[in-house]
Amino acid sequence: MSLRILFVAAIAVLAPLPAMAQDPARPLASAPIEMVADLAEVLGRAHAVRTVCNGDSDSTWRNYMLNLMAIEAPSGSRRAALTDAFNRGYRGQNRETSACNDQMPRIEASIARRGRELADAIARSYLN
Numbered sequence: 001m002s003l004r005i006l007f008v009a010a011i012a013v014l015a016p017l018p019a020m021a022q023d024p025a026r027p028l029a030s031a032p033i034e035m036v037a038d039l040a041e042v043l044g045r046a047h048a049v050r051t052v053c054n055g056d057s058d059s060t061w062r063n064y065m066l067n068l069m070a071i072e073a074p075s076g077s078r079r080a081a082l083t084d085a086f087n088r089g090y091r092g093q094n095r096e097t098s099a100c101n102d103q104m105p106r107i108e109a110s111i112a113r114r115g116r117e118l119a120d121a122i123a124r125s126y127l128n
Contacts, residue, residue, distance in 0.1 A: 031125045033078060035121055036078075036122060037081055037082060037085040038118050039068065039118040039119060040082040041088055042089060042111055042114050042115040043061050043065040043068065043089065044061075044065070044085065044087060045093040046111045046112060047086070048090045048092075048094045049097060049108045052099065065082075093111075
């Protein structure tokens with residue numbers, strides 16, 4: 001099973017959780033911002049790797065970020081924090097890998113593994 005499929009599955013697990021709130025007066029739960037910001041930064045890193053090799057039109061990881069923000073931070077300061085984290089990850093990875101080479105698939109896979117770990121931890125935070 002590819003890492004991308006596992007990551008999408010983890011995001012899919014997060015999607016229905018706000019709808020599970022039983023008491024409409026109770027505020028919706030959300031994962032700790034630190035965890036979600038870490039995931040946003042990892043997505044920024046993955047996006048940088050993709051765009052270095054495939055050009056700016058490859059929005060694979062950016063689309064995952066947009067989905068994450070739709071679930072975790074549709075507006076406000078939380079959304080701004082996630083945007084900052086994504087951009088920080090993107091810029092950091094661009095400094096480390098400014099040209100496409102044969103190591104990029106390995107680098108992207110490593111970043112995706114970290115993203116999966118974070119997505120799993122975020123999903124578990126909803127269950128606690």
